[in-house]
Amino acid sequence: MKTFLRIYAAIHAVMALLFAAASLALMVIAARNGWLAIIGGMDTSAAEAMIEAIGLLAAAVVALQISQTITEQEVIRDTHIGSPTRVRRFLSRFMVVIVVAVAVEALVATFKARETPELMLHAAALFCAVGVVLIGWGVFVHLNRSAEELEPEAMADAKSEDRKLE
Structure with a gap:
């Protein structure tokens, strides 16, 4: 049974890494969109682009929180x-x-x-x-x-x- 629990912990670790990678990708996209909004001019469309970048960052936070929680609960603590x-x-x-x-x-x-x-x-x-x-x-x-x-x-x-x- 311990072998199966180790396999599940390994699968959870991979999932946590994928969530962390998705978070990093979203952060890069948000930074790029925010930068393009700033250099494109300070107008209403730039404000909309910045708010969309904030939305992407919020999604990145969600993905990173999921990664952290999975790591803490299922890999490090091994608690259910x-x-x-x-x-x-x-x-x-x-x-x-x-x-x-x-x-x-x-x-x-x-x-x-x-x-x-x-x-x-x-x-x-x-x-x-x-x-x-x-x-x-x-x-x-x-x-x-x-x-x-x-x-x-x-x-x-x-x-x-x-x-x-x-």
């Missing part, structure tokens, strides 16, 4: 998500960057809607999606906290694992 504390912490790391990424995308859509007003509905839907995700995340954290109180040793275990990584 079972306790409510680990589930909440695992999902919360992603939710922060996903909410930011969708909000940036909504901002990009809002800028594009200035030229094409029919896109404003799309931007509004994205902002509503951010609100719904935040509400759902808040409910999840609230309900999960109640479950965590039933297992205080799981919280202590998770905190001790954090000290191991420092």
Whole structure:
């Protein structure tokens, strides 16, 4: 059985590297787009290009966070998500960057809607999606906290694992 767990850890390590590589590629593309926007002139289209570059950077952060979390949870710690504390912490790391990424995308859509007003509905839907995700995340954290109180040793275990990584 340990052989299979090592194989899974190796697969997770490869996945983490691919997410990190995708993050680096997105950062390079965002930097290039931002630079082209700056040298192209300081006008409304440059602002839109910079906001799109920010959106790419937000996606890069998501990919890098996924890479880091996979590495920490599945390769370094060799822990499996079972306790409510680990589930909440695992999902919360992603939710922060996903909410930011969708909000940036909504901002990009809002800028594009200035030229094409029919896109404003799309931007509004994205902002509503951010609100719904935040509400759902808040409910999840609230309900999960109640479950965590039933297992205080799981919280202590998770905190001790954090000290191991420092």
